[in-house]
Amino acid sequence: MESKLYQNTKKTPPRSSKKFMNFPMVPRVVFGKGSFNQLGDILMPKRVHSEAPFIFLVDDVFENSGLERKIPLIFNDQIIFVSAEEEPKTYQVDALVNKIKKDFSEPPSGIVGIGGGTLLDLAKAVSILLTNSGCAADYQGWDLVGKPSIYHVGIPTISGTGAEVSRTTVLLGPERKLGINSDYTTFDQVVLDPELLNNVPKDQWFYTGMDCFIHCIESLNGTYLNAFSQSYGEKALELCKEVYLGDLSESESREKLMMASWHGGMSIAYSQVGVAHAMSYGLGFVLGVKHGMGNCLVFQHLSEFYPEGVCLFNRMKEKHGIEFPTGVCAGLTDAELDTMISIALSLEPLWENALGKNWKNIITPGKLKAIYKKI
Amino acid sequence: MESKLYQNTKKTPPRSSKKFMNFPMVPRVVFGKGSFNQLGDILMPKRVHSEAPFIFLVDDVFENSGLERKIPLIFNDQIIFVSAEEEPKTYQVDALVNKIKKDFSEPPSGIVGIGGGTLLDLAKAVSILLTNSGCAADYQGWDLVGKPSIYHVGIPTISGTGAEVSRTTVLLGPERKLGINSDYTTFDQVVLDPELLNNVPKDQWFYTGMDCFIHCIESLNGTYLNAFSQSYGEKALELCKEVYLGDLSESESREKLMMASWHGGMSIAYSQVGVAHAMSYGLGFVLGVKHGMGNCLVFQHLSEFYPEGVCLFNRMKEKHGIEFPTGVCAGLTDAELDTMISIALSLEPLWENALGKNWKNIITPGKLKAIYKKI
Numbered sequence: 001m002e003s004k005l006y007q008n009t010k011k012t013p014p015r016s017s018k019k020f021m022n023f024p025m026v027p028r029v030v031f032g033k034g035s036f037n038q039l040g041d042i043l044m045p046k047r048v049h050s051e052a053p054f055i056f057l058v059d060d061v062f063e064n065s066g067l068e069r070k071i072p073l074i075f076n077d078q079i080i081f082v083s084a085e086e087e088p089k090t091y092q093v094d095a096l097v098n099k100i101k102k103d104f105s106e107p108p109s110g111i112v113g114i115g116g117g118t119l120l121d122l123a124k125a126v127s128i129l130l131t132n133s134g135c136a137a138d139y140q141g142w143d144l145v146g147k148p149s150i151y152h153v154g155i156p157t158i159s160g161t162g163a164e165v166s167r168t169t170v171l172l173g174p175e176r177k178l179g180i181n182s183d184y185t186t187f188d189q190v191v192l193d194p195e196l197l198n199n200v201p202k203d204q205w206f207y208t209g210m211d212c213f214i215h216c217i218e219s220l221n222g223t224y225l226n227a228f229s230q231s232y233g234e235k236a237l238e239l240c241k242e243v244y245l246g247d248l249s250e251s252e253s254r255e256k257l258m259m260a261s262w263h264g265g266m267s268i269a270y271s272q273v274g275v276a277h278a279m280s281y282g283l284g285f286v287l288g289v290k291h292g293m294g295n296c297l298v299f300q301h302l303s304e305f306y307p308e309g310v311c312l313f314n315r316m317k318e319k320h321g322i323e324f325p326t327g328v329c330a331g332l333t334d335a336e337l338d339t340m341i342s343i344a345l346s347l348e349p350l351w352e353n354a355l356g357k358n359w360k361n362i363i364t365p366g367k368l369k370a371i372y373k374k375i
Numbered sequence: 376m377e378s379k380l381y382q383n384t385k386k387t388p389p390r391s392s393k394k395f396m397n398f399p400m401v402p403r404v405v406f407g408k409g410s411f412n413q414l415g416d417i418l419m420p421k422r423v424h425s426e427a428p429f430i431f432l433v434d435d436v437f438e439n440s441g442l443e444r445k446i447p448l449i450f451n452d453q454i455i456f457v458s459a460e461e462e463p464k465t466y467q468v469d470a471l472v473n474k475i476k477k478d479f480s481e482p483p484s485g486i487v488g489i490g491g492g493t494l495l496d497l498a499k500a501v502s503i504l505l506t507n508s509g510c511a512a513d514y515q516g517w518d519l520v521g522k523p524s525i526y527h528v529g530i531p532t533i534s535g536t537g538a539e540v541s542r543t544t545v546l547l548g549p550e551r552k553l554g555i556n557s558d559y560t561t562f563d564q565v566v567l568d569p570e571l572l573n574n575v576p577k578d579q580w581f582y583t584g585m586d587c588f589i590h591c592i593e594s595l596n597g598t599y600l601n602a603f604s605q606s607y608g609e610k611a612l613e614l615c616k617e618v619y620l621g622d623l624s625e626s627e628s629r630e631k632l633m634m635a636s637w638h639g640g641m642s643i644a645y646s647q648v649g650v651a652h653a654m655s656y657g658l659g660f661v662l663g664v665k666h667g668m669g670n671c672l673v674f675q676h677l678s679e680f681y682p683e684g685v686c687l688f689n690r691m692k693e694k695h696g697i698e699f700p701t702g703v704c705a706g707l708t709d710a711e712l713d714t715m716i717s718i719a720l721s722l723e724p725l726w727e728n729a730l731g732k733n734w735k736n737i738i739t740p741g742k743l744k745a746i747y748k749k750i
Contacts, residue, residue: 018409020406020413022403022413024402025401027402028397029400031398031644031645032601032603035395038394194602226406227406227630227633228407231610231637232610235610238609239606259603259606263606263610
């Protein structure tokens with residue numbers, strides 16, 4: 001999810017000043033198999049009164065599932081099922097906020113997001129827009145959110161994006177795909193229950209986990225890195241290796257992937273992603289390729305920049321028999337390719353992190369075109 | 376610092392129930408060389424009004440130092456220098472709270488602890504006792520604190536204890552040495568500035584760092600471990616190895632030790648310490664041996680329980696030419712030895728974590744006496 005941290009910014013984060021970010025961490029976290037069962041107890045003291053509901057935004061794959069039945073509904077709480085087939089959009093956020101405002105005379109006690117990165121990002125954005133006027137697109141950028149969001153809880157059911165710990169929510173807006181990066185974005189509470197990862201389809205498990213793997217490689221090989229981000233990134237990378245190349249039980253594998261995503265999300269606090277994410281964004285913008293897969297499609301061709309990372313990546317892909325689509329860029333016109341390239345190149349902080357201040361001497365439109373054509 | 380997590384508890388934490396702790400994390404952290412300079416900006420929005428001061432509890436080794444001059448005093452803020460020669464005590468907390476209440480007509484805006492584990496623990500406890508009536512000793516135990524503490528900031532100047540992230544503050548009380556374990560104990564803000572570690576004396580650097588190393592070994596080899604604590608403990612251990620056995624620059628070494636302490640503190644969230652801490656507590660109670668050194672004195676003789684850990688530990692000790700005192704227990708009477716042993720054995724959760732439910736079949740008073748006599 002952090003992939004778009006610096007994309008087409010309205011306001012770019014300060015890089016050259018000596019001011020360090022006062023990073024907002026998730027203030028409460030429960031970890032454990034079955035910890036989802038504690039959700040009712042966790043929410044109870046946060047209920048403002050009986051007319052102020054909790055709104056559960058839930059991935060629609062869980063409709064009529066065992067998980068749905070375990071959601072601790074009381075009073076006038078509401079479940080809203082949302083498809084995660086596509087990346088989350090600003091208009092979706094606005095529609096959800098309008099629906100909640102229409103359905104209830106009182107502001108909700110809080111928002112609970114249950115799902116992967118898409119659902120978690122929607123929950124974060126809705127909680128911001130319930131207290132900040134205007135539209136979601138108004139807040140895409142850095143630190144544009146003026147008022148605290150309402151209480152919001154993140155419960156991942158698929159791991160890798162790091163959305164559960166990050167201070168961004170990446171949304172496709174009318175003009176750009178960009179995060180709402182703010183101190184009020186971070187969840188107030190996270191519930192990490194590895195059992196919720198039980199039935200993730202294999203492809204999704206791979207692509208989402210590789211989001212973590214790739215942003216660790218990019219962050220650890222970047223020029224922005226400091227010891228804080230490095231320690232989290234190294235641990236996340238090590239856990240990814242255990243999960244995708246090791247010989248773990250399924251239960252252990254789920255637990256470790258959950259922690260990889262957690263630490264991987266933290267590793268972006270003081271660092272940045274790189275070449276794969278920049279190019280993946282071009283791919284997503286022109287072709288609508290989803291984030292996790294887009295990263296993979298690009299990353300396989302980046303051995304020039306990340307030789308060891310790509311080597312590991314290929315081993316992981318082979319071990320799990322994952323087949324990537326081919327010929328993805330085959331039918332593109334030159335104009336479309338040029339759009340992709342210019343979008344990728346516009347993400348200057350990613351390139352600077354990846355290749356240093358003189359990145360423009362290293363990367364050229366022709367080089368990017370050659371890579372895209374391989375995809 | 377976590378060493379005393381389960382010592383002589385008034386109320387023991389639930390271990391057998393399936394409820395997982397909803398762990399309170401530090402909600403704000405700044406990391407970076409020179410980040411201490413941002414303290415004024417960080418505190419400004421937390422100032423209640425000009426009559427509500429910030430109280431800075433500072434290790435007295437910094438009196439008349441460059442650090443003292445950088446403390447951002449305004450209005451009627453106050454610096455109180457405190458010696459860290461001895462472990463923090465409940466009566467010290469009460470005296471500090473009384474002084475603050477006497478000196479100021481208004482409650483402070485917050486407390487800032489600057490120092491090692493002792494100062495950080497005092498800052499945590501004072502912030503609790505400023506809003507909760509009675510004496511510090513009333514709150515030693517688990518979850519006895521009823522009201523939120525005032526805003527408090529932790530700024531470590533020596534790393535290893537993990538006090539900067541833990542939810543305990545370990546105090547020597549009139550009857551026992553025990554932590555105030557509560558959700559309100561955790562700092563609201565931590566500033567991690569590796570430059571503050573510049574002038575730590577070598578012995579103290581070793582003993583405090585070994586607090587982290589030893590609690591990682593105990594936690595990772597314990598029966599209570601889960602994947603959350605394991606991931607933090609493994610990273611902390613790896614960083615300890617780099618710092619104490621690797622070939623880092625001084626600057627890199629300070630940064631990595633700071634992160635080792637941070638992750639090591641987090642690793643205790645869902646785990647527990649073990650044999651060294653249990654026995655060290657007996658040593659501290661009878662002889663007043665300080666926490667970090669006490670752990671080391673015991674740990675060197677625990678190769679039966681932690682063979683790999685003790686091997687690594689001995690290499691670290693040799694590499695840095697650290698000499699431990701010998702004959703520490705030589706002059707003890709049998710009655711004193713018995714007191715040590717019974718105190719150590721009373722810490723049941725530590726033994727259960729270390730050796731499993733049947734620990735009483737493995738560890739005997741005679742065995743402990745033999746180990747103590749080697750010290």
